[in-house]
Amino acid sequence: MRRTQNEDGFAVVAAIILLTVIMGLGLGLLLFTDSQQKASTREQASEAAFNVAEAALNAQVGQLSRKWPQAETEMPERCTSSSANSGTNDCPTSADLKLDPNTGSTTCSGTEAWGSSLSNQWTTYVRRDIGESPLFSTEEKSQLSYASSEGGALWVRAVGVVQCHPVTVVTLVTRQRVSVVVPEDAIVGNWFKTTNNGNKVIVDRKGKAAEAAQVGMRCEPPRSRASGTCEEYDASKEQVSPPISEHPVTSATTLTSSQLATLKSEAQAHSTFYSPTSPYHCPSSMTELQGATLSSSTRAPVYVEGCGALNVKANGTANTETNPGFLVIANGTFEVSGTATYYGIIYAANLQKSTEAVVKLQGKANVIGGIIVDSTGGIEFGSSGENLEFDSLAIHNLTISAGAAATRNSFRILSAGQ
Amino acid sequence: MNRVRGEQGFTLIELLVTMAITTVVFGSTLSVLDVFQSNNRFDQLRNENQDNARTTLDRLSKQLRNIVARTTSGGAVPGALEQAEDYAVTFQTVDTTKATSGNNTVNAMRVRYCLDNSNDENEILWEEVRRWETTEAPELPSSKVCPDKTSGDWNSLTQVVQHVTNRIGGQGQENETGESRWLFVYSAKETPEILSVNANLFININPKQTRPGESELTSGVSLRNANRVPVAEFTATEEGNRTVRLNASASYDPDGLSLTYKWWDNGEELPTTSQQYLTKTAFTNGSTQKFKLEVINPGGLSAHTERALVIK
Numbered sequence: 030m031r032r033t034q035n036e037d038g039f040a041v042v043a044a045i046i047l048l049t050v051i052m053g054l055g056l057g058l059l060l061f062t063d064s065q066q067k068a069s070t071r072e073q074a075s076e077a078a079f080n081v082a083e084a085a086l087n088a089q090v091g092q093l094s095r096k097w098p099q100a101e102t103e104m105p106e107r108c109t110s111s112s113a114n115s116g117t118n119d120c121p122t123s124a125d126l127k128l129d130p131n132t133g134s135t136t137c138s139g140t141e142a143w144g145s146s147l148s149n150q151w152t153t154y155v156r157r158d159i160g161e162s163p164l165f166s167t168e169e170k171s172q173l174s175y176a177s178s179e180g181g182a183l184w185v186r187a188v189g190v191v192q193c194h195p196v197t198v199v200t201l202v203t204r205q206r207v208s209v210v211v212p213e214d215a216i217v218g219n220w221f222k223t224t225n226n227g228n229k230v231i232v233d234r235k236g237k238a239a240e241a242a243q244v245g246m247r248c249e250p251p252r253s254r255a256s257g258t259c260e261e262y263d264a265s266k267e268q269v270s271p272p273i274s275e276h277p278v279t280s281a282t283t284l285t286s287s288q289l290a291t292l293k294s295e296a297q298a299h300s301t302f303y304s305p306t307s308p309y310h311c312p313s314s315m316t317e318l319q320g321a322t323l324s325s326s327t328r329a330p331v332y333v334e335g336c337g338a339l340n341v342k343a344n345g346t347a348n349t350e351t352n353p354g355f356l357v358i359a360n361g362t363f364e365v366s367g368t369a370t371y372y373g374i375i376y377a378a379n380l381q382k383s384t385e386a387v388v389k390l391q392g393k394a395n396v397i398g399g400i401i402v403d404s405t406g407g408i409e410f411g412s413s414g415e416n417l418e419f420d421s422l423a424i425h426n427l428t429i430s431a432g433a434a435a436t437r438n439s440f441r442i443l444s445a446g447q
Numbered sequence: 448m449n450r451v452r453g454e455q456g457f458t459l460i461e462l463l464v465t466m467a468i469t470t471v472v473f474g475s476t477l478s479v480l481d482v483f484q485s486n487n488r489f490d491q492l493r494n495e496n497q498d499n500a501r502t503t504l505d506r507l508s509k510q511l512r513n514i515v516a517r518t519t520s521g522g523a524v525p526g527a528l529e530q531a532e533d534y535a536v537t538f539q540t541v542d543t544t545k546a547t548s549g550n551n552t553v554n555a556m557r558v559r560y561c562l563d564n565s566n567d568e569n570e571i572l573w574e575e576v577r578r579w580e581t582t583e584a585p586e587l588p589s590s591k592v593c594p595d596k597t598s599g600d601w602n603s604l605t606q607v608v609q610h611v612t613n614r615i616g617g618q619g620q621e622n623e624t625g626e627s628r629w630l631f632v633y634s635a636k637e638t639p640e641i642l643s644v645n646a647n648l649f650i651n652i653n654p655k656q657t658r659p660g661e662s663e664l665t666s667g668v669s670l671r672n673a674n675r676v677p678v679a680e681f682t683a684t685e686e687g688n689r690t691v692r693l694n695a696s697a698s699y700d701p702d703g704l705s706l707t708y709k710w711w712d713n714g715e716e717l718p719t720t721s722q723q724y725l726t727k728t729a730f731t732n733g734s735t736q737k738f739k740l741e742v743i744n745p746g747g748l749s750a751h752t753e754r755a756l757v758i759k
Contacts (some may be wrong), residue, residue, distance in 0.1 A: 035636035072505065079512075164553060200671075203745050205705040208722035210696060240688050240727055425721040434704050437674035438516035438523070441507070444543055 082187030095433030222261030398423030526639035547579025
């Protein structure tokens with residue numbers, strides 16, 4: 030047989046081995062590239078999911094800042110991207126979170142640690158802080174989703190999902206309130222008068238305090254042009270006790286327009302906003318003038334707007350001595366008669382710039398706190414007895430909502446099981 | 448006669464020429480292969496190095512996001528970072544690699560990133576980690592050497608990025624656009640005031656050249672957990688009946704959070720937590736009243752100030 034036709038040799042085997050080696054190398058390279066690609070995609074998804082979670086967290090904190098949940102009905106068990114609504118509860122709305130819908134996926138199966146479907150692009154949970162530790166714990170899951178007490182704090186847990194990859198972040202949110210600075214006087218206005226000639230105390234500007242508060246009259250222009258006075262009462266009958274010795278001049282407006290706007294929105298949030306415009310109404314009883322309790326020493330304001338000559342002829346009591354309230358009459362006048370008692374500050378912004386009596390206390394109506402009337406408006410006291418007893422606590426307790434904010438050092442990125 | 452059985456062969460010249468050609472061809476092929484392999488290896492190292500740099504910046508970002516602001520037995524400590532230098536940063540972060548153990552309920556660990564430029568041709572970024580099981584974190588190491596190999600300072604030292612060029616040619620060198628080449632750039636000079644960190648890594652992508660080809664990787668993180676000290680300011684004004692109006696409306700929190708107020712009159716705490724307060728008692732003429740204000744922010748940091756007022 031010719032040598033060239035000899036079938037002895039290892040060419041085929043060598044070729045197969047060589048091919049196997051090359052294929053192995055190729056496959057290895059493919060797997061390496063694939064794993065690198067997957068790792069890169071996973072990393073990218075993780076970063077995107079973190080951004081979504083952080084955005085959801087910020088939106089929920091912003092929502093709590095606008096309206097703090099006071100009752101169970103105000104906050105669902107969870108808020109999700111698929112159930113984002115138009116603001117009927119305290120969940121973020123679609124407008125709050127303008128995310129690219131393509132980053133989410135509706136095809137993901139399974140749930141995150143607290144049970145929300147991974148098909149939700151974002152989910153937020155609000156839970157009451159159990160307060161045992163400054164840290165978030167999984168025990169928060171079973172807590173209520175609102176905090177009615179002023180000092181209560183809420184945990185916000187937000188989950189962002191991108192390409193079925195969830196990232197969870199948490200932060201502790203506390204309510205923010207700031208003091209409202211008003212003159213520490215028994216009454217403030219352009220003028221005041223009493224309509225009784227009896228020998229009795231009608232305005233007690235000392236109350237239970239060690240020292241009497243002052244009476245701040247602007248007197249621009251004077252109530253009585255003839256006498257140039259702005260205090261019409263019978264000093265000889267001690268209707269103002271102790272007798273007025275000083276009359277500090279105060280500024281024409283006590284609160285700014287932005288403070289008024291904040292008070293209005295806070296009253297709306299706590300259902301203590303009154304207006305003749307639907308769906309609201311004007312108050313007719315002392316009960317309706319009581320501010321919502323935020324804590325043992327803080328109440329939400331009551332805000333009345335556009336009710337014209339509001340006359341509450343009623344008995345009963347609004348607020349308490351230890352937790353006085355804050356009644357804001359934005360425009361119009363306010364008159365109370367009967368045997369009603371109001372604990373707190375009555376503030377008439379007098380936006381209509383009236384020069385007449387803006388606040389009238391008639392009969393045995395009694396205010397334990399103080400009365401402030403802005404601009405050129407006056408205060409008129411009635412007939413049957415003491416109408417005002419100064420209480421500095423009502424002034425010291427005046428606070429205004431400054432929203433809610435994340436507490437520093439509470440932000441955490443949670444591990445998968447938390 | 449069949450040619451394959453012929454005894455005629457190649458001449459010596461033919462063999463020598465063939466061998467010479469073969470040598471040249473194989474030599475060239477091997478040289479090309481060598482260069483190819485060398486370049487391939489270099490590319491692989493370069494990609495690996497850049498991958499390491501990216502991974503390190505990602506890890507640094509995550510750790511900074513999960514930063515733990517320090518607390519001691521004396522309470523909260525302002526700021527989030529422990530040390531902030533141009534080429535090193537030290538902070539505490541949540542350890543996500545293992546579960547909580549011992550009394551370290553926060554599961555915090557201390558991390559330090561520092562640039563070692565002892566070798567001009569190969570600056571190295573180190574990650575140093577310290578873990579503990581006590582309630583309080585161990586003392587911050589005093590050594591600023593990189594890497595800090597002092598026994599007990601750190602549990603682990605890891606080279607995370609090589610061929611860094613931030614300090615090549617000397618500290619503070621600027622790049623072509625005039626920007627600084629500091630590894631870490633902060634939002635404020637003082638550590639307690641820092642709210643964000645930017646990390647800029649310059650990587651040498653061609654170590655064989657005299658002037659390195661560079662790639663710049665950057666990342667910035669806002670420190671959400673950083674807590675800053677509030678500012679305490681107040682006025683004390685005498686009013687009628689020898690009373691004094693205390694007004695702390697000039698006090699503020701740098702982060703815009705609401706404050707709690709505490710007042711003292713000659714060492715005795717006043718019954719109010721309001722921003723403004725009018726004292727109740729009539730002070731004696733000529734007496735000096737020392738008022739003290741303490742403001743506390745929601746993160747637990749406080750500041751106080753005092754003011755004396757002579758009653759007229």
